[in-house]
Amino acid sequence: MKYYIIAGEASGDLHGSNLIRALRAEDPQAQVRCWGGDRMEQAGGTLVRHYKDMSFMGFLEVLAHLPDIFRNLSFCKADIEAFKPDALIFIDFSGFNLRIASWARKKGVRTHYYIAPQVWASREGRVARMKRDLDAIYAILPFELPFYKRHGVPVHFVGHPLIDAMQGLPEPEPKAFRARHGLDPDKPIIALLPGSRKQEIRKILEVMLQVIPEYPGYQFAIAGAPNLGEAEYAPYLEGTGVTLLMDWTYPLLQHATAALVTSGTATLETALLDVPQVVCYKGNWLSYQIARRLIRLKYISLVNLIMDREVVRELIQDDLRPGTLKAELDRILSPEGRSAQQEAYAELKTRLGGPGASRKAASLIVDFSSRA
Structure with missing residues (x-):
């Protein structure tokens, strides 16, 4: 199957790379196209845009880069349409990803959010959009599970992917x-x-x-x-x-x-x-x-x-x-x-739960995509 992943920061690149490996383990025929960084490319994804060209912080900084952001949004939509993924997977990067999710829903693309926006922190009104535009959320923080369930959003708690990232570290x-x-x-x-x-x-x-x-x-x-x-x-x-x-x-x-x-x-x-x-x-x-x-x-x-x-x-x-x-x-x-x-x-x-967040998320995404 085909998987299209969008991550916009260094941490998303790390977790996206582990998710790509997990997807390929679950689905050996997986084709992955992605926005992210070097790690995701090394894990086997075809890199479309590097996060270095997309990461803007703060209201003023975002405002100054609006033309670049709109160009990236247009290009991303066209690239998704050309690739025709079985699953569109978002990793954090909410300002960009929620806009793509809204567009994807109208196009009938299956959407998954791994490491979801922190709507529990601010702008809780976005939850209604997420419920409308997403097929599933894979929560990594324990308090996110009851939060999304309370709002009727399809959600699975998979644990935090940092636990997996830490397990492979060599001894000091x-x-x-x-x-x-x-x-x-x-x-x-x-x-x-x-x-x-x-x-x-x-x-x-x-x-x-x-x-x-x-x-x-x-x-x-x-x-x-x-x-x-x-x-x-x-x-x-x-x-x-x-x-x-x-x-x-x-x-x-x-x-x-x-x-x-x-x-x-x-x-x-x-x-x-x-x-x-x-x-x-x-x-x-x-x-x-x-x-x-x-x-x-x-x-x-x-x-x-x-x-x-x-x-x-x-x-x-x-x-x-x-x-x-x-x-x-x-x-x-x-x-x-x-x-x-x-x-x-x-x-x-x-x-935070035990290890295996990427594996759990990948298994759920592959299973959902195979039944869709």
């Missing part, structure tokens, strides 16, 4: 890792994860770097996002002594004592690797003001949302400044602070 080798990247063999590492978008680097990394002089006994290393080049980080790093590791996020976290993490999927990745963290977020002022009026959640990090309590401290917008960041970093470097977070992480893993 501290000496070899440090030698390879020119890191001090004796100093503990604090990882900096400043995000995967240019706007996040500009707003957040500068604040993170300002606390470095307060920690002479530690060394700092940045997890460079694979969709950004070293040149994006260079203006901030001169004279800091910070090591930049491009596309080495998981190994860096495996060797880190603590982490400063931009809100997003990275907060959950950090928790699954048992690294104490402080969550950071700072965006465009106007975009933030609009967002805070739309989003009704108590927390912004997935860790706190899943646990429904503050496990990790969130420093948002004006709260993200060197003084508050140092105070929270001091707390998670203390034995008590580390222990409290790591105990909560153990409960978090239980709530």
Whole structure:
């Protein structure tokens, strides 16, 4: 059968690649055409558009790129019609994907959403559109199952795909890792994860770097996002002594004592690797003001949302400044602070369900498509 997958960010590329492998295991004759990244292409998908050309963050940034977005929408529709998939699969990237879903429903294309939009956070009115336009949702967060069921949306809980992504990691080798990247063999590492978008680097990394002089006994290393080049980080790093590791996020976290993490999927990745963290977020002022009026959640990090309590401290917008960041970093470097977070992480893993999210989703999609 034919499968068309649309992902628009680095995390979607990771989960899309695992889904492609699972689809091909369930359906050895699978033909996969996709929007995503290098990982999805390496997994066997025919790459149509790279997420690097599609990822825009914030209301103002989206507005500035509207012509590009409309061109991509038109091209995507034409490409789907030409390919004639048995299943159209969306991965996150809601602004784009929900528009394609609405169009696809009218064309009679079977639609599936894996890693669905966070409509439980804001704009709950979109649920009615999703119920109308989607054949099934494959939920990855435990609280999504009752939410979608309450709205009458066809939904299956498959567990979180990050669990699978983490299982294949090699055992840490501290000496070899440090030698390879020119890191001090004796100093503990604090990882900096400043995000995967240019706007996040500009707003957040500068604040993170300002606390470095307060920690002479530690060394700092940045997890460079694979969709950004070293040149994006260079203006901030001169004279800091910070090591930049491009596309080495998981190994860096495996060797880190603590982490400063931009809100997003990275907060959950950090928790699954048992690294104490402080969550950071700072965006465009106007975009933030609009967002805070739309989003009704108590927390912004997935860790706190899943646990429904503050496990990790969130420093948002004006709260993200060197003084508050140092105070929270001091707390998670203390034995008590580390222990409290790591105990909560153990409960978090239980709530997320077991491994096999990609396999479960693929099996359901293949079964549905074969009966359609």
